[in-house]
Amino acid sequence: MIYTLDLIGVFVFAISGTLSAADKKLDLFGATFAAFITALGGGTLRDVVLGSTPVIWVTDMNYLIVIVLAVILTFIFKEYIMTLKKTLFLFDTIGIGVFTIIGMEKSILLGFNPVIGVLMGVASAVMGGVLRDTFVNDIPLIFRKEVYATACIIGGVAYLLLGYISHFTELNLLLTILLIIAIRLIAVRYKLRLPVIV
Amino acid sequence: MIYTLDLIGVFVFAISGTLSAADKKLDLFGATFAAFITALGGGTLRDVVLGSTPVIWVTDMNYLIVIVLAVILTFIFKEYIMTLKKTLFLFDTIGIGVFTIIGMEKSILLGFNPVIGVLMGVASAVMGGVLRDTFVNDIPLIFRKEVYATACIIGGVAYLLLGYISHFTELNLLLTILLIIAIRLIAVRYKLRLPVIV
């Protein structure tokens, strides 16, 4: 189930990467690169830092296949996809939740402590977007406006705490993703933002 | 022969990195950094992702020597080098071809499949320039205009197919490089570009 969700996360992040490439008038190669870095940049960075190489997508081809599929579909159905903003936001948030938890579980499985687990979970979820923004020459939005990362941190901690209470991993996963979605929705609706240093 | 071509590729990429630093008014340190990242950034990224570290240039000093040489020569003979645009374009394309094939062979030798081989070959050839553009705060040209990466992909696939037909590696290498040069020349002459998502 987590593997399927991971691929769905990769798929959605790849679509979001391709759409951001459209804003920047990138060509097919640029768009594919943006899709790739958005979907796999965070996890790759995590694995490199933890010394867990080769990274997964050089041995499991499904990741690349899913990304190529996402790029092609976005090129063909761009008009239609743009009308799905709410669905995309939902899938994107599911993606964040899944990436956070997979990153966290992987780190803890490798023997690192829970703090590093949460940190690596958040990095898995947000660094792909940060790298994409950097490559297309934007200041990452997440540094200024979004509570994206905060939602991941709270979600990550919640998932850890839930693990102490119950061992129904899938239920915990579902609850955590619902929590992250709730935090993002509330933050967007009430325009909640982190303090800026002044 | 491949080792020599590799060093030539590093030399030419280092010159191109130094020249791009001149456009940005970087100082000697900035220029050396730009030369270094252009020449070795792609291969370094490939080796890190594949878990093949330490990277080659920390154990074989020739790579750094060639880069320092390229920077010094470019600082001294900049006027003259600028008149060699066509020669540089030729060498640059040879560099791309060599980097693609070395990256590919190295990946396949490490046991990865041919698709990853081509992908890593292309990454070796193009990511140095992408990283350089990102560090000097440009949107990488390759994301918008060039068929650079496409030429690498076609070249990489051609080299793989040639390998099934004949085992004269050096002849295959030569044919592949000629193919990549032809694709780039045709693309530049006829202003061929990849589609942009709209």
Next chain:
Amino acid sequence: MIYTLDLIGVFVFAISGTLSAADKKLDLFGATFAAFITALGGGTLRDVVLGSTPVIWVTDMNYLIVIVLAVILTFIFKEYIMTLKKTLFLFDTIGIGVFTIIGMEKSILLGFNPVIGVLMGVASAVMGGVLRDTFVNDIPLIFRKEVYATACIIGGVAYLLLGYISHFTELNLLLTILLIIAIRLIAVRYKLRLPVIV
């Protein structure tokens, strides 16, 4: 002693990262990221390239604790810290010196030659700032104006040479840091800069 100095270096670099985030109107997450990448980016890059992973800060929590502390203190006492420019410059230069030498010693201990040692020392000291500037969408200052890297290179070479003469590591460290401070002060006072390619 070196471990303590390392943590002081991380602390000062984290403050400088947080302050640069303030210039860019980043929020608390962006500021923490900037602090983190400034303080640990250089050493992380070094360890990844040398294949010495997992990196230190995923196993020794003190590094992250020091960074979080630096961010919080900078958010609270920003006004006051801004009045300490001279003290910060001094600590920053101490940080550079320490990072250069730690990076160098670590590389040589891993069996790499002294040239790579100096290169990795300089990378440890300067790449954190370069990465931070790149993420917040600036051309790294160090590429255009500062003699920062030059001071590190001279300091690194001096430390190596001192090692041949005497084995009082701590005295050598102190002398090297004084040398780096002197070079930076002289460079700032007399507006010394590296040549720009024209």
